[in-house]
Amino acid sequence: MEVADLLATAVEALGGASRDGQIAMAEAVAQAFTSGRHLAVQAGTGTGKSLAYLVPAIAHALDESRPVVVSTATIALQRQLVDRDLPRLADSLADVLPRRPTFALLKGRGNYLCLNKIHNGSAGSEPDDVPQEELFSPVASSALGRDVQRLTEWSETTATGDRDELKPGVADRSWSQVSVSARECIGVSRCPFGTDCFSERARGRAGDADIVVTNHALLAIDAIGDANVLPEHDLLVVDEAHELVDRVTGVATAELSATSLGVAHRRAARIVAPELAERLEAATATFSAAIFEARPGRIDVLDEELASYLAALRDAAHAARTAVDTAPNDPKTTSARAEAATALSEVGDTASRILDSFVPAIPDRTDVVWLDHIEDARSGSRALLRVAPLSVAGLLRSRLFGHTTAVLTSATLTIGGNFDSMASAWGLTGAADREQDRTGEGAGWRGLDVGSPFDHAKSGILYVAAHLPPPGRDGTGSAEQLDEIAGLIEAADGRTLGLFSSMRAAKAAAEVMRERLATPVLCQGEDTTSALVQRFADDEQTSLFGTLSLWQGVDVPGPSLSLVLIDRIPFPRPDDPLLTARQRAVAARGGNGFMAVAASHAALLLAQGAGRLLRRVDDRGVVAVLDSRMATARYSGFLRASLPPFWATTDGAAVRAALQRLRAPN
Structure with a gap:
């Protein structure tokens, strides 16, 4: 049976309706699996993309007796796939498939x-x-x-x-x-x-399954690590693919801190000779004091003092690691030795990696090193020396996409109106076929936007408050911006999700709005995020203010959410060590580092934030960007091209009138 017929059977059995975008996506996924050509597919909210990739994945897994791996960024989606979508889909296709498909969830x-x-x-x-x-x-x-x-x-x-x-x-x-x-x-x-072993049992179930659901972090460990964690597979679906680069970067990032060094020392001290433990303790103390006193930020030139401390730490960790015998022994001793060996290896390897990263000239470096100082409510101030890859494109290209056919999907993949930025970050775009890839029809991959069932121009308004002064550097809103926020929320009678560029800005705005508004205002951090979102959804007059996790993690359909407020364009911090290094690298190659990194970062977050507004076809509302640069800056067109095609205006009075009309009947 053709994939379109299988999809139609499943949709009918599940009580759904036929959607052109879902059909187009399912057929494209099936073609990618057959041709071996990677597919990047943008499927707007409401398309039903999970069904669009699961149906061809099941069909191919059963036809070829080979598993398909599905990777997601969030636990919520993993659970949705395994606990709801896959069982219901298996039931709906029971009469037309040769056997019932099996599936498993695999974690680290x-x-x-x-x-x-x-x-x-x-x-x-x-x-x-x-x-x-x-x-x-x-x-x-x-x-x-x-x-x-x-x-x-x-x-x-x-x-x-x-x-x-x-x-x-x-x-x-x-x-x-x-x-x-x-x-x-x-x-x-x-x-x-x-x-x-629970983990081995999970791996065993995954090894026998047709569909294996996992997460981006484990996918990265399997791809770039030495051990095979996932079952052998040729086909891969990456859902929430806009998160892939950050998750892989996180796995490939290493750090040294007083806490991690203390763990390594305490584990080693129970096993190795006292002189080796004392040597490691001394190296740890000297290094920890040095990074605690040093100024945080990116490190382009390693001074001799810190280099000597790193070398001493590396040598002490390696010496202690060499003395740890991990050969079979008493199980309790073996476990303790394995933990000590792992901690020591990580310290020694990370110190070596940091030292080695400074050997090439700056334009030729592949790693970025920086020092972070973090204030922790439980343990006070902490200093961490971190090292991360400048880019993971090469890793993904050689270690992941080089031996699997991948379908990468999300509601937000086109930045500035095309797939170029994402494809480049994933390593799908090579220099030789760059011009072909601009059309979305490159030699090794294809880009497809199947649209959305929503009529964005009739369902939503994009309001840019062009009359406001540009946002200041202090991170909090101006008096004019606070007036604008109050007027919009009053017009909406609550029902507002406020997305702020920092927690400081969110808390400051929430404090002012509680004094000025008659409707309730919640702020992230006052309870668990899930509890706050539930309270927001349950009371139509409540507003919820917060920061990054709310930009991507809120799904509240219906009248409880009629207004999405965005306080400023979410550019990365100007002192972000990794992103500024990536900007510099792009500029060194003759490109526009700001547009390739900072503007693309902001465009993706804006698209994610704006995507909170319409969650079902009868939703209506406004996305309000309270940053005049969205209307006046040279890059504003690029940012707007990354957003859904809402009806756009800078007329605040018209927007407030529209919000008043959207109020539910009292």
């Missing part, structure tokens, strides 16, 4: 309980990832002990050992006492609990 090893660590490892002992002063807090110790005891009891009843199935959950600190990373695992052949 650290998401599962480790039975060896619970029974033979360090669970319940002195935690080595907690600041020393907290070890003597009776409240902290008892809370940690209660969590570990609860997790140990849960290990006897859970069928999966999956952290997400533990309700209520526990803090990361507690979970770390009963889990291991892939590098810390002693291996199924050496582990006395290998046959019962």
Whole structure:
């Protein structure tokens, strides 16, 4: 049966309606799987893109007896696929498929309980990832002990050992006492609990499944790491593909901090000779003091003092690591040795990577190094020395897209009106076929925008407050902007999602609006984000202000959301070390670094933020950008081309009148 017929059967069984964009996407995905040509497909909200890629994925997996891997950025979508979409789809196609398809959810090893660590490892002992002063807090110790005891009891009843199935959950600190990373695992052949291992069982289920659902981080680990984590596969679907580069960059980023070095030292001190532990402790103390006192920011030139501290740390970590014997032994000893070896290797390897990154001249470097100072409410000020790849395009091209056929999809992939920026970041665009790729029909990939079932021009208004002064540098709104916010929310009678460029701006605006408005205003950070979103959705007069996670994570259809406020164009911070280094690299090659990096970053976030407005076909409302540069700056056309085709205006009175008309009947 053709994929369009399979899709029609599924849609009818599920009580849905035929959508041209969904059909076009399903046929394009099937063609990509057959031809081996990568596909980038933008599918606006309401298209039903999950069904559009799952139907051809199931058909191909059953025809070829080979699995298809589906990778997403969020736990919510992973759960939706495995718990709802795939079971319903399998039921709907039961009469037309040769057999019922199977599917599995696979996460990183650290998401599962480790039975060896619970029974033979360090669970319940002195935690080595907690600041020393907290070890003597009776409240902290008892809370940690209660969590570990609860997790140990849960290990006897859970069928999966999956952290997400533990309700209520526990803090990361507690979970770390009963889990291991892939590098810390002693291996199924050496582990006395290998046959019962939750992670291995999950991998076993994934190895037998037709559709394997995973996340971008695990996909990156599988692609760029040394071990094969995912089942062998030739076909890949990357949903929420606009997140892929950041997630892969996160996996490829390493850091050194007093906390991580302290963990490595404490683990090593239990195993290696005292002189080696003391050498590592001294190197750790000197290095930690140096980065704590240094000025944060990108480091282009490594001074001799810090270089010598890094070299001493590298050598001390490698010497201690060499002394750790990880050969088969008593299970408890083996587990402790594996954890120590992993921590020491990470310290030594990261120090070496940072030192090596400064060897080439600046234009030839592939890594960026910077120092962060972070204020933590629990542990105070922390200093971290970080190293990240300047670009992951080469990694993705050679390690991922070089041996799989990929379908990359999202509601927002065209930046400035085309796929060029995303394709370049993914490594799909090579210099030789650049001109072909501009048409969306390059030799190795194809770009397709299947549109949206929404009539954006009739359903939404894009309002740019061109009369406002340009936003200031302090991150908070001007008096004129606050007046504008109050007038718009009053016209909408609440029903507003305020998306701000910083938490400081969100809190300041919320404080002022609570004094000026009769309708409730919530602000991110006052409760869990999910709880705040639920309260926002439940009360039509409530407004919710927040920052980045709300730009991409809110799905509130209906009259509770009639106005999306965006306080300023979300350019990256001018001191962002990684993005400014990427801008410089583009400029060094003769390109426009601002447009390629900063403007593209802002365009993607604007598109994500504007996408919060229309979540179903009968939604109506306004996206208000309170940054006059959106109307006056030379790059404004590029930014607007990245947004849905709303009806656009700079007439505030007309927008307020429209919002008043949208009010639900009292």
